[in-house]
Amino acid sequence: MPEQPPLYGLMAEFLQPHEVVVAAQRAYAEGYRRMDAYSPFPVEGLAEAIGFQKTRLPLVVLIGGIIGCLGGFYMQYYASVIDYPLNIGGRPLNSWPSFVPVTFEMTILLAALSAVFGMLALNGLPMPYHPVFNVQRFEQATRDRFFLCIEAIDPRFDREATRRFLESVGAQEVTEVER
Amino acid sequence: MSEHPQDTVSVQQRSGHPPVRHEGTPVLAPGHTFGSVTDHISAIVLTRQTPRGWYLGFALAFILVMLLFYTIGILVWKGLGLWGINQPVGWGFAIINFVWWIGIGHAGTLISAILLLLRQEWRTSINRFAEAMTLFAVSCAGIFPLLHVGRPWLAYWLLPYPNTMGLWPQFRSPLLWDVFAVSTYATVSLLFWYVGLIPDLATLRDRAQGRGARVIYGMLAMGWRGSALHWHRYQTAYLLLAGLATPLVISVHTVVSFDFAIALIPGWHATVFPPYFVAGAIYAGFAMVMTLAIPIRAIYKLEDFITMRHLRNMAMVMLATGLIVTYGYLMEIFMAWYGGNTAEMYMITNRMVGPYAPMYWALIFCNVLVPQALWFRRVRGNVKGLFVVAMAVNIGMWLERFIIVITSLHRDYLPSSWGMYSPTIWDWSLYVGTIGLFFALLFLFIRFLPMISIFEMRELVEEHR
Numbered sequence: 078m079p080e081q082p083p084l085y086g087l088m089a090e091f092l093q094p095h096e097v098v099v100a101a102q103r104a105y106a107e108g109y110r111r112m113d114a115y116s117p118f119p120v121e122g123l124a125e126a127i128g129f130q131k132t133r134l135p136l137v138v139l140i141g142g143i144i145g146c147l148g149g150f151y152m153q154y155y156a157s158v159i160d161y162p163l164n165i166g167g168r169p170l171n172s173w174p175s176f177v178p179v180t181f182e183m184t185i186l187l188a189a190l191s192a193v194f195g196m197l198a199l200n201g202l203p204m205p206y207h208p209v210f211n212v213q214r215f216e217q218a219t220r221d222r223f224f225l226c227i228e229a230i231d232p233r234f235d236r237e238a239t240r241r242f243l244e245s246v247g248a249q250e251v252t253e254v255e256r
Numbered sequence: 257m258s259e260h261p262q263d264t265v266s267v268q269q270r271s272g273h274p275p276v277r278h279e280g281t282p283v284l285a286p287g288h289t290f291g292s293v294t295d296h297i298s299a300i301v302l303t304r305q306t307p308r309g310w311y312l313g314f315a316l317a318f319i320l321v322m323l324l325f326y327t328i329g330i331l332v333w334k335g336l337g338l339w340g341i342n343q344p345v346g347w348g349f350a351i352i353n354f355v356w357w358i359g360i361g362h363a364g365t366l367i368s369a370i371l372l373l374l375r376q377e378w379r380t381s382i383n384r385f386a387e388a389m390t391l392f393a394v395s396c397a398g399i400f401p402l403l404h405v406g407r408p409w410l411a412y413w414l415l416p417y418p419n420t421m422g423l424w425p426q427f428r429s430p431l432l433w434d435v436f437a438v439s440t441y442a443t444v445s446l447l448f449w450y451v452g453l454i455p456d457l458a459t460l461r462d463r464a465q466g467r468g469a470r471v472i473y474g475m476l477a478m479g480w481r482g483s484a485l486h487w488h489r490y491q492t493a494y495l496l497l498a499g500l501a502t503p504l505v506i507s508v509h510t511v512v513s514f515d516f517a518i519a520l521i522p523g524w525h526a527t528v529f530p531p532y533f534v535a536g537a538i539y540a541g542f543a544m545v546m547t548l549a550i551p552i553r554a555i556y557k558l559e560d561f562i563t564m565r566h567l568r569n570m571a572m573v574m575l576a577t578g579l580i581v582t583y584g585y586l587m588e589i590f591m592a593w594y595g596g597n598t599a600e601m602y603m604i605t606n607r608m609v610g611p612y613a614p615m616y617w618a619l620i621f622c623n624v625l626v627p628q629a630l631w632f633r634r635v636r637g638n639v640k641g642l643f644v645v646a647m648a649v650n651i652g653m654w655l656e657r658f659i660i661v662i663t664s665l666h667r668d669y670l671p672s673s674w675g676m677y678s679p680t681i682w683d684w685s686l687y688v689g690t691i692g693l694f695f696a697l698l699f700l701f702i703r704f705l706p707m708i709s710i711f712e713m714r715e716l717v718e719e720h721r
Contacts, residue, residue, distance in 0.1 A: 091399065092400055093717060113481055113483050113485065114484040115481055115482045116482050116484065116487065117455075117459075117482060117711060118711045118712070118715045119488070119490070119711075119715070119717070121486070122496060123486065123487070124484045124488035126484075127485075129484070129485055132488060132489045132492055134489050134492045134493060135496065136494065136497050141567060149641070152416060153427040156424035157424070158426055160422075161422065161423065161424045165428060173426055173678070175427060175428040177425055178430075178433040178436065178437065178511055178514070182433075182436040182437050182504075182507065182511075183440075185404045185440055185444065185500050185503065185507075186440040186443060188446070189444045189447055189500050190443075191447075192447075192493045192496045192497050192500070193450075193493060193497070195493070196451070196489050196490060196493035196645075197332075197478070200486045200490070201486075201488050202478045202479055202480065202486075203478030204476075205479050206481035207479060207480070207481055207514045210481070215481075215666055216462035216463075217462075218462075218481065218482050219455070219458045219461075219462045219480075220290065220294045220463075221289065221290035221291040221294065222712075
């Protein structure tokens with residue numbers, strides 16, 4: 078890696094959700110890969126436009142659910158059969174139908190925890206500092222503006238050419254993002 | 257602003273939905289933009305003057321919270337003898353109120369999860385608020401069983417953990433299932449609510465004027481910046497949570513009904529209990545959402561977002577679940593007769609003409625008769641009428657739990673062990689205290705967090721253009 082580029086990237090501002098999707102698709106077609114788009118609500122097709130394939134989150138949740146299910150059942154089995162066997166009305170020690178509700182609740186609990194913490198971890202949150210917040214206009218990204226940021230570490234990034242490209246795809250304004 | 261009702265119809269046609277006329281009113285008043293919904297909802301928290309009613313309401317609720325703390329203090333000091341419970345009625349107010357509060361919570365999860373999966377877009381403006389209601393109702397519910405264990409400082413014995421006593425909880429007991437069901441429900445509701453709040457907390461962070469507010473909302477938003485990749489995973493997580501919360505909410509009241517149905521007491525040992533309890537929970541919950549939404553939309557001028565369409569749809573859900581509950585009441589009577597069991601038959605007769613008969617008939621009046629008014633379009637379109645029906649259902653559902661708990665326990669198989677139950681002043685003060693806690697939390701929520709999901713409203717604006 079050569080010395081740190083002085084810029085984080087170039088950020089283009091758009092007024093409408095479909096404009097930023099088109100711009101992102103054009104940028105991807107142009108060969109840019111290190112970029113991200115920012116919007117005040119989830120925009121259909123935007124993640125795909127910047128080349129995002131699919132998330133591993135459902136797998137994380139599935140694994141969490143399976144651990145919850147097996148762990149929940151084993152917890153009850155261990156307590157009722159191995160560690161503290163109690164004869165309740167002559168019923169079998171492993172009275173599995175009675176263990177179904179707790180097993181079910183543990184499945185849901187662990188799956189839900191993995192969904193939330195998995196989502197946060199994959200997204201890299203919490204992240205108190207991020208260069209995009211250095212742009213004054215960026216606070217509109219949580220109101221009604223849409224942004225596309227091409228990052229300086231992209232091999233095709235060039236301060237002037239990228240700026241001209243972003244202006245050509247209909248950006249309202251192109252701002253330099255400081256690191 | 258609202259002189260273009262035909263606009264919304266044409267939008268529905270364009271976006272492929274059949275142009276259904278939902279009794280006239282759209283889910284969002286026309287003329288709103290991304291900016292206007294953001295400003296309107298965030299202003300309630302950030303800039304707009306807090307209404308005088310808020311201070312008054314919060315003060316009143318706060319007094320009741322103090323009453324709650326006082327009651328709990330005295331109760332812990334003196335013990336459960338303060339309550340009206342006795343032999344044979346060992347369950348009293350604590351279980352009635354527990355089931356009542358848990359039931360109220362269910363509408364929140366139903367609105368946020370099940371209606372999301374069913375793509376009912378009208379849920380958008382009421383889901384945040386209903387989820388908050390769930391959370392606070394579950395907090396109130398949890399207080400009762402914790403105190404009812406008698407020594408609340410040992411309540412952690414309910415949890416399975418390796419201990420020096422070498423003991424484990426009894427996993428074959430429905431009461432322990434309840435511990436898992438309710439604590440899972442509370443945790444998942446909190447997660448669902450918080451995940452839904454993250455993008456809106458970021459909006460508040462960026463709108464806030466004061467440094468303190470910006471720092472606090474900033475920390476809570478965890479650096480959310482609306483990245484497309486983040487949104488993608490966020491939506492996946494939100495949908496998965498909705499899919500997990502849906503069976504959860506049904507399981508929770510099913511497990512609560514097992515507390516009764518697994519026992520052999522006449523009137524409890526019935527297979528109809530799980531579905532009947534779940535329907536009753538949704539019924540009670542929608543009534544509470546309605547009770548809260550009607551004054552709030554008027555005070556905070558949110559009629560553009562919580563339109564008549566929302567109130568009408570909720571009224572229809574109430575009517576449908578109310579009919580299921582009515583079916584449950586009829587089945588209880590039918591099965592008692594058809595089963596040919598003397599004790600069951602006596603239980604039903606005792607409910608209808610016994611010492612608690614006035615409560616039973618009040619329950620039938622509130623839960624079965626009054627909601628039939630919702631068949632009429634004129635009642636569904638009348639805010640005051642809806643409020644009256646919702647209040648009747650709130651009371652009716654409390655009476656239902658009273659009847660189930662008390663009439664079955666006070667006269668079971670052995671006439672020699674029959675008894676009567678009447679609540680004491682401490683039973684009432686604890687109950688009223690939890691109502692205070694519920695409203696105090698709700699007032700704080702309305703003041704400090706966006707009570708309508710801002711980013712979902714922006715999506716609604718986008719879909720309706």
